[in-house]
Amino acid sequence: MVRDLSGVLDAVLAGILVLDEEGRIELANSAACRIFETSAESACGLPVERLLGPDHAIAKLALGVLASGRAAVDSERRVERRRADAVVVDTSASPLFDDDQGISGVVLFLRDRTIQKQLEELVVERERLSAFGHIAAGIAHEVKNPLGGIRGAAEILGARTEDGRMQEAAKLVVREVDRIAALVDELMVFARGDEVHLAPVNIHRVLDHVLELLRMDASAPAVRVDRVFDPSIPELLADDRRLTQVFLNLAQNAVQAMGPEGGTLTIRTRMSLAHLLSTEVEGSVPLLRVTVADTGPGIAPDVLAELATPFFTTRAGGTGLGLAVSRHWVARHGGSLRIESTPGEGTAVQVALPLRRAS
Ligand SMILES: Nc1ncnc2c1ncn2[C@@H]1O[C@H](COP(=O)(O)OP(=O)(O)O)[C@@H](O)[C@H]1O
Ligand SMILES: [Mg+2]
Known part of the structure; x- marks a missing residue:
């Protein structure tokens, strides 16, 4: 039994684009159509740079492979889309040869890395925040406690002295203590246990x-x-x-x-x-x-x-x-x-x- 090849290609989760020797799209499976927001009907016959844009890295990759006859890869490329969120794809491009070893086209294999990439970013972000949260909570606690005492002492000193310069100095201490306290309050945001009120x-x-x-x-x-x-x-x-x-x-x-x-x-x-x-x-x-x-x-x-x-x-x-x-x-x-x-x-x-x- 000979299977219909296009049905098989459509079942593949990766995107597959086949270009002819002039860089026109010969075949686009359904995953490739999803990535580039097109349909097989409208993509077929189009020059690849018309589908992706003339400066698109993946179009350049494909045309480079056609010119050189050597396989090439491109990773973590963002593909902007009009109707859906951008996707991140890894692409490998391999030349196709005819019987006389002439280049007859190129096949592009596109792997959608979006979810994996988002997960990686999320994990890194969460880890950073959580490590920072522990440190911040510790520092905030250690710093905030003595601040009240320092502020109170400075106020008393300022009130007891007749010396204008001493009064200025005491005011400066109070002002700086308030600034530090405000910063500490900002830091407390990272401490655990601060709930959101939904x-x-x-x-x-x-x-x-x-x-x-x-x-x-x-x-x-x-x-x-x-x-x-x-x-x-x-x-x-x-x-x-x-x-x-x-x-x-x-x-x-x-x-x-x-x-x-x-x-x-x-x-x-x-x-x-x-x-x-x-x-x-x-x-x-x-x-x-x-x-x-x-x-x-x-x-x-x-x-x-x-x-x-x-x-x-x-x-x-x-x-x-x-x-x-x-x-x-x-x-x-x-x-x-x-x-x-x-x-x-x-x-x-x-x-x-x-x-x-x-x-
Ligand atoms: N819209 C923006 N355009 C350019 N740079 C930005 C923008 N938003 C943030 N940044 C950069 O991020 C840095 C950190 O921002 P933020 O955390 O709000 O702290 P701050 O505003 O106190 O510098 C800024 O100093 C700036 O370099
Ligand atoms: Mg800011």
Whole structure:
């Protein structure tokens, strides 16, 4: 019995694309169609760079193999999609030869690594946060206790002395103690046991509140605000104070990144039905996705790698706690936070929250 080969290829979980000697698509199995959001009918006959875009690394890989006749690989490539979330794929490309050893085409084998990649990132993020949580809780405890005593003593000294310089010095101590206490309070966020208080929340109300707080900041430069809200999003069970803090941090970062010239701050909401990779939520839950995007300078790749580290800052006067605190509260809601940036174009921070219904 001769099987229909295309049925077999469609059953393969990896994407398979076969190109002819001119780089036109001869065959696309169903996994490849899913990755590139196309159908076999519309893909077949198209030059590969028409399907993927002329600068697409996978198209270049395929054309390179056609030209050289040597197999090549490409790993962890992000493929942006219009209707669904981007995927991360590993590709291997092998030349096909005709009877005379001429190159007659190329076969691309595409493995969808998205879920694996997300899981890896999630594990790293959780581990960092949990290690940091232990240390932070310990330090906070050790530091906060004596602060009250120091502050009280400085106040007494200041009140008892007639010497103006001594009074100034005592005031300085009080002021600095208050600053340290505020920092310690921020650190306490990472300590265990700080619960989120879940109640029905209208996410658009939270985001509008954040925009209002942002407008009240007189030092903020003129920023154009683009609200792209999906009105069909229902209320979700969440802690609105914490979410306000999260999105205020992200919006402030966006505004600060755009600098005195300003730019456009876009806040977008949508729902998606992706599986949530979280240990705190069972099974597949609809996700609420909120994107905070700016038209600032973007983030260089080496800086991007540091951003999961608390206290990392490139701003004079920054604490480097904004993103860490945001990540923490998003994680406490069972969600995730991802930063995407193209240097020179801007940054988009994507927050995914499980849409637990207030029922
Ligand atoms: N939207 C953004 N555009 C460019 N860089 C950003 C953006 N958001 C955060 N960053 C970078 O991340 C660093 C850490 O941010 P954050 O944790 O909020 O601390 P802080 O704002 O105190 O520096 C910033 O100093 C900046 O380098
Ligand atoms: Mg910040």
